[in-house]
Amino acid sequence: MNNTAYVEKISSLFGRIVANSLQTQVPDEIVDIDLTFQQFHALIFASQHQLCSIGDLASGLAITHPAAVKLVDRLQRKQLVDKSEDSQDRRVSCVRLTELGSQVVESVQAKRTETIARALGNMTIEEQTGLIEGLEKLLAASLETENLIESTCLRCGVGHTQTCVINRAHLALTGSGMEKT
Numbered sequence: 001m002n003n004t005a006y007v008e009k010i011s012s013l014f015g016r017i018v019a020n021s022l023q024t025q026v027p028d029e030i031v032d033i034d035l036t037f038q039q040f041h042a043l044i045f046a047s048q049h050q051l052c053s054i055g056d057l058a059s060g061l062a063i064t065h066p067a068a069v070k071l072v073d074r075l076q077r078k079q080l081v082d083k084s085e086d087s088q089d090r091r092v093s094c095v096r097l098t099e100l101g102s103q104v105v106e107s108v109q110a111k112r113t114e115t116i117a118r119a120l121g122n123m124t125i126e127e128q129t130g131l132i133e134g135l136e137k138l139l140a141a142s143l144e145t146e147n148l149i150e151s152t153c154l155r156c157g158v159g160h161t162q163t164c165v166i167n168r169a170h171l172a173l174t175g176s177g178m179e180k181t
Helices: 003-024 037-048 054-061 065-077 099-121 125-142 146-152 165-174
Strands: 081-085 093-097
Touching (some): 037 054, 037 093, 037 099, 054 065, 054 093, 065 081, 093 099, 125 165, 146 165
Antiparallel strands (some): 081 093
C-alpha cells in the first residue's frame, strides 16, 4: 500500500473513532439525549462564545442561517440551549448553553481528553512530538485555499491562539491571521 492510500485510510479510521466517541462518551445520566456530530459542534461553539447569535453560529459552523435555526430549535427541544432576543436588536436571536448543555460539553470533552491522554501515555515523548508535528504538517499542507481554511477553522472564540495551525496557514496564505471570533 502506498503512503497516500495508507494516510487516507488511517485518517478515515481516526475520524470514525472521533465520530463514534460522541455516541459512546455521553454520560450515563444523560444517555437518552441523542446528539448528531453537528449538534455537538454547535454546543461546543456556543460554549466557546458564551452568548452568540444564530447568525454567528451559522457562520462558525459554515452552515446556512435556516439550517442554524433548525439546529438551535432541535437543541432547544433537548433542553441543551436557550434562545433569547438580543437586548440591542430584537430581530436577532441569541443562543446560550443551558446547565445541561454545559454538562454534556464538559463531560464529552473530558472523556475525549482522557481517551487521548491514555493513548498518548503509550507513546514516548519523541513519538508524541513526532505525531503532533506530522499532523500539523499534514493539516497545513492540506489547507490550500482561503475557503478551505475558513471552513476548517473551529472558531475557537475565547480559546483562540495565534499559534493555531489554522491561523498560521491563514497567515501564510493571506498575510494576516484569523480573527478571534
